[in-house]
Amino acid sequence: MRRAPLPENPVKPVLALCCALLLVPSALAAETLKYVALVDGGKKAGEQTVTTGDDGVTRVDFIFKDNGRGPELKEEYQLAADGTFQRYQVKGVSTFGAPVDETFTRDGDMGRWKSTSDAGTHTFTDTALYTPLGGTPATTSVALAALARRPDGKLPLVPSGTLTQRRLASMDISSGSQSRTVDLVALTGIGFTPSFVWVTREAQPRMFAYIYPGFLQLIEDGWQGTANTLEARQKIAEREALVALQQRLAHPLPGTTLIRNARVFDSEKAVLGGPSDVVVRDGRIVSVSPAGQAEVDAQQVVDAGNRVLLPGLYDMHVHASSWEGGLHLAAGVTSARDMGNDNATLQQLMAEEKAGTLMHPRVIPAGYIEGQSPHSSQGGFVVKDLAGAKQAIDWYADHGYPQIKIYNSFPKEILRDTTAYAHQRGIRVSGHVPAFMRAQDVVEQGYDEIQHINQVMLNFFVTPETDTRTLARFYLVADRTDGLDFDSKPVQDFIGELAKKQVVIDPTLATFEFLHQREGQLSPIVADVADHLPPDVQRSRRAAELDIPDDATGARYKRSFDKLVDFTGRMYRAGVPLVAGTDELPGFTLQRELELYVQAGLTPAQVLQVATWNGAKYSRTLDEAGSIGPGKRADLVLVDGDPTVDIADVRKLALVIKGGQAYYPAEIHEALGIAPFAAPVKVQPAR
Template sequence: MKPSLAVCLLLFSSPLMAAETIRYVALVDGGTQAGSQVVVHGDDGVTRVDFIFKDNGRGPELKEEYELAEDGTFKRYQVKGSSTFGAPVDETFTRDGDTGRWKSTSDQGEHRFSGTALYTPLGGTPQSSSVAIAALARRADGRLPLVPSGALSARKVASTEVANGADKRQAELLALTGIGLTPTFVWVTAGAQPRLFAYIFPGFLQLIEDGWQGNADALEKIQKDAEGEALADMQKRLARPLAGTTLIRNARIFDSENAVLGDAADVAVRDGRIVSVGPAGSASVDAQQVVDAAGRVLLPGLYDMHAHAGRWDGGLQLAAGVTSMRDMGNDNATLQQLMAEQKAGTLLSPQVIAAGFIEGESKMSARHGFVIKDLAEAKKAVDWYADNGYPQVKIYNSFPKELLRETAAYAHQRGLRVSGHVPAFMRAQEVVEQGYDELQHINQLLLNFFVTPETDTRTLERFYLVAEKTDGLDFDSRPVQDFIALLAEKKIVVDPTLATFEFLHQREGQLSPIVADVAEHLPPDVQRSRRAAEMNIPDDATGARYKRSFDKLVDFVGRMYRAGVPLVAGTDELPGFTLQRELELYVQAGLTPAQALQVATWNGAKYSGTLADSGSIAPGKQADLILVDGDPTRDIADIRKVALVIQRDKAYYPGEIHQALGIEPFAPAVQVQTTATAATR
């Protein structure tokens, strides 16, 4: 799941005194238009914005209006429309003297001003936040206070000349910090009154002023290089090289193959591999570093089996103990670059296992990977993925159903597993019978009982049907039991992403369950953003029905597991924290904590084709290890207390990573000591 527009489009421009209209186009897939923004700066001092973005059959539609105070911040602001998944957006802010008041569908509040401060909308357009850069440019201290909390700052990281025929201008790339967990990069026009020129989310989206589209690819390359430098510096600061041999003493080892916690042991690691595992106190290796586990639990690194990897995601993943992630759909060139940087050691990131994305051509196609029209193109896509070492392909929503059986057979012939969504106008049972090895997302399975031949699941129906109807589905009925039996018989792997689908029942003002138990560790603006609902839930009765439906989705996962259907733990949402919540939901579904951990370790390795190297703690395997300050085999919530991560020949302290991202640490670090230091203790 790509970042929501409210999160990733922190775009900025300055107000204009005279009437002027500025148009932007939103491009995906290297040039396909997926949206637009029209900004009208009226000579009455009011700016009016129309914004629409549609990708993969969903996206926001917003109308916005604002006036500015003398200091360039909002005096009056409002936005209305619908969010990515159809939730209503209705938000206002007004400032009267030293008092500002805001109200959205999920929160309201009041702020007493003692000077300049900018309100940050929850549900605004790219333009809604764009005022910030102009207001920030006025600030002598380079810091703009924000309402309700926080402060924004900017650093210029690159500049270049762009051209539109004979028209030329200078564009500057700014790195903005103070909103969210990572920097936001934005292109602005140079000069005393900068304004938005382009926002680029590499590999996904290019939003650029209309007429200047020919510059987008060049800007993306410059931005990638600039981000790469910042990321390499972050890796250098946070990674601790493990030279020679490292001895981990007195750790209780989780046996992921059998889902049991063993006795205390010593583990020796050299050159990124486990060289020995023996009873505590028995190791006789000459170690250059020592870790005193002091009876803590040592697990294999976790697998997130449903990521859409971005270069800034790795910190959250590693801090949560995720040392391997499977990418389930990405721009191919972007993913290849990310994997190369991870292998070269310049990127803070888990190892990446790639699933090749294959979509069919339609007006609602997701525009990454390969978008095909016929069997020849489908086979060509399979060949590319096989030749580039991908272990599987992922079929998507618009894939032509008449090509599925032959494409799956060809992928198997090339040695690839086949997984994915259920293409539109098909049912899950049909894709299993036609060659799928794995299904993504719990809603894709339940739609099996709700769709008709006319149901277009490329629309929001794929979410609302499940929310509306699952509550009334009898899981003990023959169709449901036969379907589960089919999945078990064929050993169809299921990647349910349960935690992601908690948005089906989250109400306005409620914290997302993904972060509800850790909210106090997160920056205030992140907490606030996680109180916004995504679904249109108009009343309490609907909310209660959607919650009962979600609870039955959890139950369905438990029923599948008990029937012998293999599970893998994936997220498709906020990195790190979502996997931890996913495992809690598996326990809620009836798995023991140890079984849930087995799903996130042994199963991840087994079904990603990496079990020979990862997934358990044994001599010869890669040293992907996490030390937990608690016992997650008894209380799965303890999986949040990761005190040390070893990723082959490097060690990371999760608390340091979290602090770098503005997050309060969850457990004190267990430090790696040199043998000289250890000997003096």
């Protein structure tokens, strides 16, 4: 749970990283320590106050609000002699309003915990730290101080895992008359990737700052002026680590590669062909011919063994982050459309991907434009009038962006002229439906595409007074879709208008399964693959995000979600174009998204067409990708199964080729702590 704006279901953006990956503040001696949370270049979005009393109890107040949502938490804990939790509790509400109520106590060698989604016990044989499921960013300091006591540099965690740290950089900083030295450390052992924290240099170290480049700066109060300097240094350190990861997991394909005996999926026609040979040279497809007929002097060979060869998949709704590339590529995603980010951060990421130093899909950028308001998200450009909107569009057009994304607080009075100007500059227009408007209004005023199924469905529920910048944009859909008659004239007329104007819909259905997920239930995104995931990830995915107070509400929300799936199928059958996007956990969410399209009534082959051909068509990259044919980029996915029959087989990837480099999904997954789904088919030297 990111960048500019947080995704609609931010499990991997900032608060997930702060609250699940990090742990937080330490045993201070009768003092109060304050942190401020800055987003998008300096806008205050929250604060954390950590007070340690003479009684040894630390009390934390934490609030974070951005884009109309965020947690409010009160935390209290006391430490044992070894610096780990003796007693811990946190109460409040989560990002989307679900109740948070979690406790841990240790009595001798027995520890017990209980949250709204799980409970358990642990028998202690040595030092081990309980990791809160719904805690504040104040427990990192506890972890850091406990780690400092461990001679082996490893801290066992409860319920599972081991936390380690590695120092990456140090900086001398000053603020007024104060000066200090802080260290950047990488914490590993929770989640899929490292978490980076700036740490004080003292006998009992604590978190000084947590920075998510391009989005969040959580830093001790009084030191805000140093945050940008720390962020710049952190970017360098992260880049060095990412380059090393790419060098380890990417396998160059110099010269010519022959892929023998592969069944090639024709994404334009949505049909699976017979066995073929595909020749790739210098990152491009040279030829596709019947198996055994390719005459080529190849440097390396892939024996596909009659497996299915797909074009590289598209994830059409991401908020790109450098550390997510492995999860994307291991799922066959070779192209990803960024739907809102800090412009400078995204430009750097795109440059590193193009240079081959970053393990990441190709990025198709959508320029983010928001309007000024107390609710506005500050990524991209934030405008107040038509002149500002035109200036933003000019910047995006001059930088090669094929489309813009309009966000929740955009001034509705200038929407029509904005879309017209974007079209004049040759740019597609997509986005959320601005507050106090309906989807049919933005369609009439020139949108080419709408993001998220909830933004579409709100068309039938909002009034001119409904402020959809609040959590109402989720709860209205969960509460009222169940009662909506899809065969009614207003619904049918709206679907017909979408089809007539060929307005593309980016449903992100899988992301919205949080509308019905109950406490203790595994998120449907990972439910079918949970055994492959690290235990801490499984645990975090049992926490609900919406407040579902009783069984009757839960059943209604589930029926509403099922109707969202049905509505997506109805749109498709009416001729409304779909693209497959996620806005959630990379890789696994796209796989779940494709399964939901099958549930909506599409055939598996049609679903694969949506994830390949449609992705390329509506990102304006069809000349380069989206299908397998001579002249196209060699973005290819080899599947150890037949996803045209069973869409779940899309998880069984044996090889991914992105241009001139090969990746083995099993190898990437193992590096991220994930049990592989299929044995790799490796590139072999030609004999």
